[in-house]
Amino acid sequence: MAGRVAPKEHEQMNLPVIHQKHWHGMWRHALAASGLWLSAACGEVTATDQEPMEGAGTPASVDARRQAVVESSCSPDTTPPVVTCAATAVAECGTHVTSYHAEPEPEVSDNCEIYGVWAEPIYASVGTQYTYISVRDMSGNSASCATKWTILDTESPVIDLAGPTEMTLALGEPYAEPGYSANDFCENYGGLFPVTISGSVNSQVPGTYVLTYKATDRSGNTDIKTRTVKVLATQPVSVLTGNTTQSRLRHTATPLSNGRVLVVGGYSRNAEEYNPGTRTWSAVGAPFAAHRGHTASRLPDGRVLVAGGAKSGSASVEELYDPAQGQWSRTGLMSTVRYDHAAVTLYNGKVLVAGGSTSEGSGPVLATAELYDPATGQWSATAPLNTARRNHTLSLLPDGLVVAAGGVGADGVPLSSVEYYDALYARWLPAPSMSTGRTAHTATVLDNGNLLIVGGLTQDPSLGATAELLDRSGSSRWFPAGSMAIARRDHTATLVRGKVLVTGGYNSQTGIQYSSELYDPKTGWSGFSASLNEDRYKHTATQLDANTVLLVGGFSNRDPSATTAELYTFP
Numbered sequence: 001m002a003g004r005v006a007p008k009e010h011e012q013m014n015l016p017v018i019h020q021k022h023w024h025g026m027w028r029h030a031l032a033a034s035g036l037w038l039s040a041a042c043g044e045v046t047a048t049d050q051e052p053m054e055g056a057g058t059p060a061s062v063d064a065r066r067q068a069v070v071e072s073s074c075s076p077d078t079t080p081p082v083v084t085c086a087a088t089a090v091a092e093c094g095t096h097v098t099s100y101h102a103e104p105e106p107e108v109s110d111n112c113e114i115y116g117v118w119a120e121p122i123y124a125s126v127g128t129q130y131t132y133i134s135v136r137d138m139s140g141n142s143a144s145c146a147t148k149w150t151i152l153d154t155e156s157p158v159i160d161l162a163g164p165t166e167m168t169l170a171l172g173e174p175y176a177e178p179g180y181s182a183n184d185f186c187e188n189y190g191g192l193f194p195v196t197i198s199g200s201v202n203s204q205v206p207g208t209y210v211l212t213y214k215a216t217d218r219s220g221n222t223d224i225k226t227r228t229v230k231v232l233a234t235q236p237v238s239v240l241t242g243n244t245t246q247s248r249l250r251h252t253a254t255p256l257s258n259g260r261v262l263v264v265g266g267y268s269r270n271a272e273e274y275n276p277g278t279r280t281w282s283a284v285g286a287p288f289a290a291h292r293g294h295t296a297s298r299l300p301d302g303r304v305l306v307a308g309g310a311k312s313g314s315a316s317v318e319e320l321y322d323p324a325q326g327q328w329s330r331t332g333l334m335s336t337v338r339y340d341h342a343a344v345t346l347y348n349g350k351v352l353v354a355g356g357s358t359s360e361g362s363g364p365v366l367a368t369a370e371l372y373d374p375a376t377g378q379w380s381a382t383a384p385l386n387t388a389r390r391n392h393t394l395s396l397l398p399d400g401l402v403v404a405a406g407g408v409g410a411d412g413v414p415l416s417s418v419e420y421y422d423a424l425y426a427r428w429l430p431a432p433s434m435s436t437g438r439t440a441h442t443a444t445v446l447d448n449g450n451l452l453i454v455g456g457l458t459q460d461p462s463l464g465a466t467a468e469l470l471d472r473s474g475s476s477r478w479f480p481a482g483s484m485a486i487a488r489r490d491h492t493a494t495l496v497r498g499k500v501l502v503t504g505g506y507n508s509q510t511g512i513q514y515s516s517e518l519y520d521p522k523t524g525w526s527g528f529s530a531s532l533n534e535d536r537y538k539h540t541a542t543q544l545d546a547n548t549v550l551l552v553g554g555f556s557n558r559d560p561s562a563t564t565a566e567l568y569t570f571p
Contacts, residue, residue: 077139081110085133085145092152093186096121099131099147106133106145113138124151126186126219156221157184157193159213167229171237175201175229182215182223206233206569207548210277236530238551238568242280245272247562248553252296253540254304256323261542261550264306265291271321274565276544285328289317293360295343297351299374305331305351307372308338332378335370342394344402346423349374352382354404354421355389365390365410383427387417393443395451397472400424403431403451406438414439414459432478436463442493444500446521452481452500457489461508464489467519482524484517486510492541494549496570501529503551503568504536512537512557516568533566534559
């Protein structure tokens with residue numbers, strides 16, 4: 001050959017050959033029928049024997065020529081590998097990732113031969129991080145690519161409560177926390193995570209207590225678990241609960257559909273709700289007028305109608321409270337101002353108001369009655385009572401009749417008369433009279449549909465401890481129902497699990513009462529039950545659940561502020 005010219009990579013040439021040889025270097029081989037086909041690329045040069053061709057020369061000369069071709073045609077590999085990665089990717093923290101976890105997966109290629117690929121993993125922490133892939137070929141050429149990761153934390157910690165999530169303790173039995181733990185796979189995989197606990201258990205007070213366990217990571221993800229602890233009394237007991245925000249005298253207490261209790265009126269223009277879950281009170285807006293000697297009736301849609309008793313000059317003020325919104329609104333006015341009247345919500349959703357007086361403590365006693373329609377927000381007159389009365393009771397029986405019992409008439413004497421209101425025909429019907437005149441008494445509808453009248457200020461002072469029963473099983477007559485241990489008036493009577501709990505009241509000889517008594521329709525009176533924490537009369541009693549009654553306010557020697565409340569609980 002006249003001179004040596006280095007071929008470019010992948011340049012091809014043909015030479016006749018006689019023997020097959022292998023050279024490892026910067027060559028790849030290919031076999032041609034006419035001789036040795038050499039490719040100036042990475043790999044090995046291969047010579048293949050075949051019959052000598054005319055003019056090929058001797059074997060020695062062929063070897064020399066072949067060596068010269070190899071030396072003159074081999075060039076170094078200077079081209080780096082090619083590697084591509086996903087530019088960006090997203091992952092959850094708390095894991096190990098490499099660029100091979102991203103989409104699309106990395107691609108690696110080389111014109112020759114790859115020596116190695118390195119993809120170092122990282123531990124994913126919240127924020128921005130990068131992963132890299134490095135590639136090197138057999139000649140030492142290298143390349144790399146990077147993936148930018150956005151590391152998120154979208155998973156909350158996980159709380160594990162040891163022991164049961166529902167526990168029961170006997171009254172007085174101390175509460176021992178069974179334990180808890182939490183893990184967060186982002187911030188401390190497999191380690192302990194801080195947990196905050198809200199709520200407490202007072203094993204000296206019957207009730208249901210809820211403990212709330214909460215774990216929140218730095219990204220705001222939160223896990224919440226709860227444990228319920230019931231403290232059960234082995235015998236009836238009354239314990240103090242949170243105080244009302246204002247004095248409560250001659251107020252009303254209405255159970256709401258959300259389980260809370262609305263207290264309205266007294267000697268100030270305000271209202272508040274009791275939350276049994278937290279045992280606390282909270283103010284709920286401001287009524288348009290101060291009310292006392294009024295009524296509060298829950299409507300079928302959950303709102304509460306407050307009627308009469310408004311201390312707003314000579315005007316009547318009726319208003320509605322919406323528990324869902326916590327707001328008060330005006331509604332239609334009654335035809336006349338009323339105090340010490342009675343009200344009941346009928347099965348058709350309307351509210352019947354009857355009797356009362358046109359002023360507080362005095363004034364004409366009313367026989368008029370009217371109906372409030374929640375659909376229109378208006379009042380309409382209905383048939384008047386046969387006897388004008390105030391401080392009486394209205395009771396809705398299972399058959400739809402309403403019983404008006406007792407009260408005082410225009411002469412101020414307690415009434416023994418009773419009458420029925422028939423809502424279907426909008427009329428009052430005479431009914432059998434009680435054994436004695438009563439006012440400031442209680443009337444309780446029993447599970448069997450009979451009506452129990454208890455105590456009160458009676459025509460005969462010696463009958464102030466008696467009770468009588470209106471039997472509605474067919475005869476519609478009054479029967480004696482035994483006597484309490486002491487006479488009392490302005491007390492409360494609440495139906496609890498088929499029995500009637502009587503609390504507080506006033507006795508003309510011993511004054512305001514701490515005592516309570518229990519009436520069982522099957523066995524009669526059982527004598528004194530648990531004592532109250534405060535002496536009370538003209539207070540309210542509202543059943544919270546199957547075992548608990550909330551007592552609020554009232555006149556008291558021990559609590560002149562009339563702000564205390566207590567929970568009377570049955571085992």
